Amino acid sequence: MLLSEELFSSHEKAVAMPSVVYHYCSTPSFLSILETNSLRLSNVTKSNDPTEITNVIPVLKEVTKDVLTDYNKQMSPQYQFTENTISMLVDRFFEELSKNFYVICFSEKRNLLSQWDRYADNAKGVAIGFNTRHFVKLQIETGSQYIFGKIIYDQNVLVRSIEHFLRHEIDKKWKPCDDLRNVNLIENVTTNLVCTILQFSVLFKDEFFLEESEWRLVYNPLGRIRRLGYVSAYHDRLIETDQYRHEQSGFTRTGYQFTVKGDGISSYVDLNFNSIRDALIQEIIIGPKSALRPDDKDLQLFLAFHGYRISKLAIEGKLILSKSDKPFQ
Numbered sequence: 001m002l003l004s005e006e007l008f009s010s011h012e013k014a015v016a017m018p019s020v021v022y023h024y025c026s027t028p029s030f031l032s033i034l035e036t037n038s039l040r041l042s043n044v045t046k047s048n049d050p051t052e053i054t055n056v057i058p059v060l061k062e063v064t065k066d067v068l069t070d071y072n073k074q075m076s077p078q079y080q081f082t083e084n085t086i087s088m089l090v091d092r093f094f095e096e097l098s099k100n101f102y103v104i105c106f107s108e109k110r111n112l113l114s115q116w117d118r119y120a121d122n123a124k125g126v127a128i129g130f131n132t133r134h135f136v137k138l139q140i141e142t143g144s145q146y147i148f149g150k151i152i153y154d155q156n157v158l159v160r161s162i163e164h165f166l167r168h169e170i171d172k173k174w175k176p177c178d179d180l181r182n183v184n185l186i187e188n189v190t191t192n193l194v195c196t197i198l199q200f201s202v203l204f205k206d207e208f209f210l211e212e213s214e215w216r217l218v219y220n221p222l223g224r225i226r227r228l229g230y231v232s233a234y235h236d237r238l239i240e241t242d243q244y245r246h247e248q249s250g251f252t253r254t255g256y257q258f259t260v261k262g263d264g265i266s267s268y269v270d271l272n273f274n275s276i277r278d279a280l281i282q283e284i285i286i287g288p289k290s291a292l293r294p295d296d297k298d299l300q301l302f303l304a305f306h307g308y309r310i311s312k313l314a315i316e317g318k319l320i321l322s323k324s325d326k327p328f329q
Helices: 003-014 027-036 054-072 083-091 113-119 133-140 155-173 179-203 207-212 231-240 274-280 297-305
Strands: 020-025 038-043 102-107 126-131 146-150 214-219 257-261 264-272 281-286 309-311 318-323
Touching: 020 027, 020 113, 020 281, 027 038, 027 126, 027 297, 038 214, 054 083, 054 155, 054 179, 083 179, 102 264, 113 207, 126 133, 126 274, 133 146, 133 274, 146 179, 155 179, 179 214, 214 264, 274 281, 297 309, 297 318
Parallel strands: 281 318, 309 318
Antiparallel strands: 020 102, 020 126, 038 102, 038 264, 102 214, 126 281, 146 214, 257 264
16 A cells, blocks of 8 residues: 555544635635636745644654564664654755645635635635535646645654554564664655655645635645755746646647745746646636625626626525625624
8 A cells, every 4th residue: 555545544534525625815816716717826935833743743753663672673883773863854855845736725615704814715705616526636637746735734743654554564584683674664654654644745734724624726846856855856847837738638838937925936837727627617606895786787797797697595606605604704
């Protein structure tokens, strides 16, 4: 079993895939999404959460150290792994160049006050409901560089998976009294572990954010190539993928683009969904503090102008338009 399967198998079995997930955003962002038929995936390293990706590192180091302690006892002292060696094995892959994932965030909660507050302009924005099966199709395409998954807030999932993988893979090929072979085995297994954890690190968050019930669509431009060694190799890799790409699932990815964020510059990619628009967007919910209402003539004209038809029921090719009834001060 691949580590990625082991890591998420028990988690995914316990999590039902929602048919719709919601992207909470400001009204200008809502207009932009529907005008361009595009979703913007932003560089996660420029997010407001400084623990993105790196929050798995202490867990990874600690569990790996605990597991390797047992194997160290079976090797001569000169071959044993020190805590510093284990840290170096992890850190050489978790370098700045390897952390550039592009993400867009959703919640499975249809009408959540904290989402309105944090992400929808203090409840004056909009929540757009997207059909998840199209994101799943994107993820399972051959050679896909996309992940669509629910955020894991339970650190124990990571702990159990790391420990199980290390012990299972090392025990399969462990040779008693062959220290040199066993050192190479442990290094190879640990490298595979670290690269896979890094690939999925973007799906782990602190339990503080549990209420958000977040799902993410992630674009990983590096694929399984996680250690490039120097900046020019990273630039070369991104230039190789800097082109419009038509995915089998109906999305089209743009090349890399750039915008000002705060005092800095942030890169992003857009996913155009024009060819699957009617099936992808299921619902629009107007924020509880927004001045807009479902019967606003200009809102209805905007939707009609961009080819969206309104329905009171979930009907293929039509979307539900409603106003949040949540009390919001």
